[in-house]
Amino acid sequence: MTAQPTSPAIQAEGITKRFGAKQALGGVDLEVPPGTVLGVLGPNGAGKTTMVRILSTLLRPDAGHARVAGRDVVADPEGVRRRLGLSGQYAAVDEKLTGRENLCLVARLYGMRRAAARRRAAELLADFRLDEAADRPSGTYSGGMRRRLDLAGALVARPPVVVLDEPTTGLDPRGRSDTWHSVRELVGAGTTVLLTTQYLEEADQLADSILVIDRGTAIARGPAADLKARVGGERLALTVPDPEARSQTFGILGSLGAHEPELDRRTGRFTVTTDYGAHTLEYALGCLRLAGIAVQDVELAPPTLDDVFLALTGGPSRGTAGVPVAAAVSAGSVPGPGAGEGQPWHG
Numbered sequence: 001m002t003a004q005p006t007s008p009a010i011q012a013e014g015i016t017k018r019f020g021a022k023q024a025l026g027g028v029d030l031e032v033p034p035g036t037v038l039g040v041l042g043p044n045g046a047g048k049t050t051m052v053r054i055l056s057t058l059l060r061p062d063a064g065h066a067r068v069a070g071r072d073v074v075a076d077p078e079g080v081r082r083r084l085g086l087s088g089q090y091a092a093v094d095e096k097l098t099g100r101e102n103l104c105l106v107a108r109l110y111g112m113r114r115a116a117a118r119r120r121a122a123e124l125l126a127d128f129r130l131d132e133a134a135d136r137p138s139g140t141y142s143g144g145m146r147r148r149l150d151l152a153g154a155l156v157a158r159p160p161v162v163v164l165d166e167p168t169t170g171l172d173p174r175g176r177s178d179t180w181h182s183v184r185e186l187v188g189a190g191t192t193v194l195l196t197t198q199y200l201e202e203a204d205q206l207a208d209s210i211l212v213i214d215r216g217t218a219i220a221r222g223p224a225a226d227l228k229a230r231v232g233g234e235r236l237a238l239t240v241p242d243p244e245a246r247s248q249t250f251g252i253l254g255s256l257g258a259h260e261p262e263l264d265r266r267t268g269r270f271t272v273t274t275d276y277g278a279h280t281l282e283y284a285l286g287c288l289r290l291a292g293i294a295v296q297d298v299e300l301a302p303p304t305l306d307d308v309f310l311a312l313t314g315g316p317s318r319g320t321a322g323v324p325v326a327a328a329v330s331a332g333s334v335p336g337p338g339a340g341e342g343q344p345w346h347g
């Protein structure tokens with residue numbers, strides 16, 4: 001019934017999708033070996049949800065092929081749906097039904113008998129900390145609770161492949177860590193997971209491999225460690241509380257790093273990448289002290305996936321991260337992320 005152990009659980013080749021004049025996907029390939037997690041990262045509008053909808057047979061690609069658990073998404077959508085659990089970007093729960101009823105309904109749709117459906121629902125309600133609210137209409141649930149109910153729905157039939165579109169967006173830290181725990185359990189039991197996320201830390205935590213897409217195109221792929229290595233260097237971060245001192249700080253840090261420093265204007269936090277770690281740190285602090293600039297929260301850390309994304313997409317111009325300090329200093333004010341663009345990239 002399932003794919004050969006050696007063949008990928010999810011495989012897509014040259015997936016292209018256009019909405020009118022908008023090219024949402026311009027020929028994306030991906031492959032997820034069985035029992036592993038692929039994290040699909042990208043800014044708003046990158047094409048993540050479009051890819052998820054194609055893989056889960058909700059949308060037909062204009063070109064390209066995709067197979068899920070050995071079934072072609074276009075030729076055998078039924079076969080794909082039977083083997084796939086989906087939790088979409090926006091929780092899809094029936095608000096009039098209780099949490100328990102929602103899960104039982106899904107279980108029955110998957111062909112489970114009534115008693116088995118009730119057992120499975122009770123299990124998932126407990127796993128997702130919904131047992132107390134299980135018997136009231138899900139329309140009364142908070143956003144995070146709906147999200148958790150929707151996730152539970154994706155797991156009802158213990159499908160071999162699970163696709164989660166931004167599973168933790170809108171969850172509180174506890175909800176997020178519960179979700180991570182569930183994903184790890186699933187994978188431990190042999191499930192293959194594709195998840196999209198805006199949280200680079202999440203991909204770093206969960207994914208065996210990461211695919212970065214931007215404007216419908218794959219711009220990088222590989223294990224988190226490889227992506228980090230591509231950026232190279234360590235990240236020196238420090239906060240300059242005095243706004244008046246930031247222009248001078250930019251000059252000093254700019255002379256040290258391989259790239260222009262970035263500034264989070266709200267916090268006064270500078271970040272610069274350096275290949276000379278502790279030496280750069282010492283030198284920078286010496287220069288700043290001589291200039292009479294007070295600094296706080298100095299940190300030297302290996303590159304994060306945020307840095308990777310910045311390096312790959314050529315910077316924060318699309319509202320995905322910090323703002324180059326040059327712009328901040330010269331403009332006096334810094335535009336926030338563009339309308340409609342979330343900004344969880346920097347936590």
Ligand SMILES: Nc1ncnc2c1ncn2[C@@H]1O[C@H](COP(=O)(O)OP(=O)(O)OP(=O)(O)O)[C@@H](O)[C@H]1O
Nearest residue numbers: 019022024042043044045046047048049050051089
């Ligand atoms: N049904 C549609 N009709 C028209 N344009 C669409 C449709 N669905 C997606 N798009 C466009 O395709 C592009 C990719 O959208 P998609 O939803 O896949 O992005 P995403 O990476 O999931 O973004 P987000 O992080 O905001 O969820 C966007 O420019 C979007 O406006």
Ligand SMILES: [Mg+2]
Nearest residue numbers: 048049050089
């Ligand atoms: Mg999306």
